[in-house]
Amino acid sequence: MSFQGYLKSIKAKTGKEPQDFRQLAKEKGFITEGVLKTDVKAGDITKWLAEDFSLGHGHAMAIYALLKGLKDEHSE
Template identity: 60%
Template sequence: MSFQAYLDTIEKKTGKSPDDFYRMAEEKGLMDGPLLKPAVKADQIVSWLKAEFGLGHGHSMAIYALLSGKKKPGD
């Protein structure tokens, strides 16, 4: 499955686009400019997304990769 396919599935499940996840992470104080703050760890993002959106580990890690700059939409 491509990274973009993960993002598409997440959007179908949650109704949230990648930009929405960036905005929500900013509102939660998790971002430092365009990337996650260095102190923010994957498990913190995974816990948030599992609790708030019911995402599984793999889909939550895709959002972590997006927010941390490891991947981008279209990959």
């Protein structure tokens, strides 16, 4: 699945856009000054997204990539 495919299916399942997840991560304390804190691991994000949104590992890792800055909304 392409990165855009992941984002589309996440939006369909949760109703949330990438900026929504950035804001939620900030509220959870995972992000400070617009950057994912260095002590936040992929497992922390996948656990949160599984518990709160029932996202599977692949979809949660797509959100992690967004939060980490590895990908953005325009990545393929």
